[in-house]
Amino acid sequence: MVVNLLFGLPGDRPGGLVLTILYAVASGGGALALGLAYASIGVNWTRASLGLQAVSAFLRGIPVLLLVFLTAHLSGLTTGRAGLVALSLYSFAHVGEILRSFLAAYPADLADQARVMGILPIWEWLLMRIPWTLRHAWAAVSTHWISLLKDTGALVVLGVGELTTVAKALAETPANYNQWGVIFVLAAALYLVTTFALIKILRLAERRMVK
Amino acid sequence: MTEELWVGTIGTIVLWAISGALAIASALILAAGSLSTNKTVHLLARAGVNGTRSVPTSVLVLMAGMGMMRVSSAPQLPNIYPGTSASFQHVAWSIVLALAFGSAGHLAEIFIAARSTLGQFRLEQMTVLGLSPMSRAALVVRECAAVALPPTGARLVHHLHNTAFAALFPVTDLFGFVQGLATATFRVFEFIALGCMIYVALSGLIWLVTRSLEAAYAPPAANRARRRAYVWS
Numbered sequence: 087m088v089v090n091l092l093f094g095l096p097g098d099r100p101g102g103l104v105l106t107i108l109y110a111v112a113s114g115g116g117a118l119a120l121g122l123a124y125a126s127i128g129v130n131w132t133r134a135s136l137g138l139q140a141v142s143a144f145l146r147g148i149p150v151l152l153l154v155f156l157t158a159h160l161s162g163l164t165t166g167r168a169g170l171v172a173l174s175l176y177s178f179a180h181v182g183e184i185l186r187s188f189l190a191a192y193p194a195d196l197a198d199q200a201r202v203m204g205i206l207p208i209w210e211w212l213l214m215r216i217p218w219t220l221r222h223a224w225a226a227v228s229t230h231w232i233s234l235l236k237d238t239g240a241l242v243v244l245g246v247g248e249l250t251t252v253a254k255a256l257a258e259t260p261a262n263y264n265q266w267g268v269i270f271v272l273a274a275a276l277y278l279v280t281t282f283a284l285i286k287i288l289r290l291a292e293r294r295m296v297k
Numbered sequence: 298m299t300e301e302l303w304v305g306t307i308g309t310i311v312l313w314a315i316s317g318a319l320a321i322a323s324a325l326i327l328a329a330g331s332l333s334t335n336k337t338v339h340l341l342a343r344a345g346v347n348g349t350r351s352v353p354t355s356v357l358v359l360m361a362g363m364g365m366m367r368v369s370s371a372p373q374l375p376n377i378y379p380g381t382s383a384s385f386q387h388v389a390w391s392i393v394l395a396l397a398f399g400s401a402g403h404l405a406e407i408f409i410a411a412r413s414t415l416g417q418f419r420l421e422q423m424t425v426l427g428l429s430p431m432s433r434a435a436l437v438v439r440e441c442a443a444v445a446l447p448p449t450g451a452r453l454v455h456h457l458h459n460t461a462f463a464a465l466f467p468v469t470d471l472f473g474f475v476q477g478l479a480t481a482t483f484r485v486f487e488f489i490a491l492g493c494m495i496y497v498a499l500s501g502l503i504w505l506v507t508r509s510l511e512a513a514y515a516p517p518a519a520n521r522a523r524r525r526a527y528v529w530s
Contacts, residue, residue: 147497149458151472152489159485239355242465243476250355257363266367270360274352281351 087265090256091272094247101247103276109248110235113170117177118227122216124178125185145179150240158244165244173238180230188223189215221295228288232281249273298478304380305474306495311378312393312460312470313499317453319397324404331409342405349402354395358462361395362388366466380469389468396463400456404449411445412437442514450507454500471495 094101100108124142128135145153150172157172158165192215200210220227239250247255253273257266330342365371371387378389412420415437423433464473475492479485 144493144497147454147500148493149461149472149496151458151461151464152475152492152496155472155476155479156489156493159479159489236351236353236355239353242355242359250353250359253356254359254363257359263367266363267360270356270363274356274360277353277356278348278351 087256087262087269088272091249091252091269091276094252095255098247102252103249103280105246106235106238106248106250107280109170109173109238109241109246110231113173113177113238114181114231114234116170116174117181120174120178121181121185122219124182125189125219126211128182128186129189142179142182145175146183150176150237151243154240154243166246169241169244169246173234173241176237177230177234181227184223184226184230185219188226189219191222192218224288224292224295228285228292231288232284235281235284236277249276301380301474301478302491302495305469305471306499308378308380308463308469308473309457309460309471310499312389312396312463312468313453313457315377316393316396316460317400317456319393320400320404320456321449323397323401324408327401327405328408328412331405332412346402346405349398349400350406352399354399354459355462357395357399358392358459359465361391362466362468365391378468382467385467388466389463392463392466392468396456396459399459400452403452407445407448407452408441410448411441414444415441439514443511446507446511446514450504450511453507454503457499457503458496 090096091102093099093104124135124138127138148156153176154169154172157163157175158168161168161171163171196214196218197210200214205214238248241248242250242254245251250273253269256262257269262269327342327345330338331346333339333342365388368387371384374387374390376383376386378386381389419440420437423436426433426436428436460470461472463470464476471492475488479488482488
């Protein structure tokens with residue numbers, strides 16, 4: 087049972103906790119890249135980005151479950167890919183807004199210094215603004231990533247074999263009829279341990295960034 | 298269809314309102330326990346906060362719903378969830394409890410953080426006033442409401458979105474309505490767009506109420522500053 091929860095059901099591997107982590111990392115990474123682009127557009131071309139901001143606000147206004155369902159039915163992608171796209175969009179809507187607010191707060195002094203030193207705008211953007219924004223927004227982005235790890239559970243609506251889906255499938259198996267409680271407690275414990283590990287890793291990364 | 302939509306929307310609102318109220322009540326207890334000087338109470342409260350914050354709502358809802366579905370003799374509980382048949386009202390109640398438990402830890406952390414903004418000096422001032430514990434608690438709530446309301450509103454919007462997990466069981470809600478009719482009629486875009494609009498409208502309504510309360514509970518100094526700004530601008 088524990089092996090299935092960790093690695094997925096036989097014939098449907100990788101699944102379980104491993105797939106949950108893969109989904110969280112892939113969607114979180116993709117959303118971070120998209121979010122940085124969104125923040126850059128939002129800060130430089132505020133008026134032109136209003137449409138993009140409206141889309142982001144709309145994505146934040148609907149349940150992740152509905153977003154997953156919408157992507158799966160309207161994109162024509164396989165359930166696994168649709169789930170990844172939906173989670174990336176969901177994460178982008180949150181991370182993009184966090185990064186936009188921090189990027190907008192970039193100190194004018196630093197920008198002036200870069201100009202005086204003759205650094206090209208593109209390098210100033212890549213080597214100064216983006217690292218500064220990431221360093222300052224890290225705590226807020228970390229909180230979102232912890233939430234994202236748990237939100238992968240919404241993929242249960244598509245039957246994608248991540249941890250929640252595997253726990254549901256195991257609990258619904260007639261052979262496990264009396265063990266449903268144990269299965270869900272184990273799944274909850276796995277989420278708990280993974281969340282704590284993620285918190286520790288993110289704090290470690292934050293400390294390294296401050297150094 | 299209009300009637301089903303209406304029932305689904307009301308079903309979501311009822312699920313959200315009851316579980317939200319329970320979540321806030323549980324969060325206040327967890328927050329008070331976290332601040333307790335009694336080590337056992339403190340540790341239990343912290344375990345509750347961390348437990349609810351680390352386990353996804355999807356797992357909590359599945360655990361509660363599946364557990365209740367397997368109960369052979371269902372307990373008699375008030376029949377208040379519209380659209381949900383009488384034989385599944387107990388499942389709806391268990392989902393409400395799971396939803397409340399899923400948000401309680403997050404709300405408790407918000408309340409603790411809001412209280413900490415008052416500072417030790419103001420908290421000691423309240424103690425010196427000689428008020429009863431209940432009156433003091435009411436004063437603390439009143440004082441830190443302006444700080445606590447924005448994140449509480451954001452969490453309650455997230456809580457509204459979490460009610461969609463009720464659709465995993467025969468409990469009527471808006472997402473269940475959208476999912477059911479989109480699959481049955483193949484008019485997927487139409488029903489999803491309708492569902493999105495209602496969820497966005499409900500989220501906006503929560504945000505508006507929170508902002509109004511925030512304005513009403515803003516500290517007098519902030520209100521004075523705002524009035525002055527209006528006069529001179």
